[in-house]
Amino acid sequence: NAGVTQTPKFRVLKTGQSMTLLCAQDMNHEYMYWYRQDPGMGLRLIHYSVGEGTTAKGEVPDGYNVSRLKKQNFLLGLESAAPSQTSVYFCASRPFAGVDYEQYFGPGTRLTVT
């Protein structure tokens, strides 16, 4: 199993450009999450999904949109990138929501917005 994969690994955008980050998992997990990680701060939840076709806002959703058309994929979109969105983005998945189940993280996407 590949686990959780993310594409691309690196990306540089200019302010105002748009892009989509792709997360894929092959573990048949129901729940998927998008986080951002900034220096000196903990991982912060952007959006999450509790199943195919459903999404919900997390702690810092502004400026991002998500879609989960297929169970194995969770897409994060930036419609008009801003320098404040420079960060490392992590996708995670878990089979169930209970505390007994840890989240499995992807390798991350490093995004720079100039």
Added chain:
Amino acid sequence: EDQVTQSPEALRLQEGESSSLNCSYTVSGLRGLFWYRQDPGKGPEFLFTLYSAGEEKEKERLKATLTKKESFLHITAPKPEDSATYLCAVQVRAHKLSFGAGTTVTVRA
């Protein structure tokens, strides 16, 4: 508001020099506390889940403990391969993990 604070921010150890990392939290209704390890350029990797005060878990040179207000990650006789950033996170609701900023551990041979 849930708060998770990790200390110290960075820790430099000599190989074999045991030490502890702290994760203090202020939350309402802790369901569980997680420890993760993160290597440079990689995603966090799960280590432990602790559920209630007094609980302890061990894995190789790592031992995690939990009280009502904080958790400790003890590293016994560390090796250079234990160098990483260690993250703790608390869960109070089904889909909400609050993460600390992490402690970066460097173990010198």
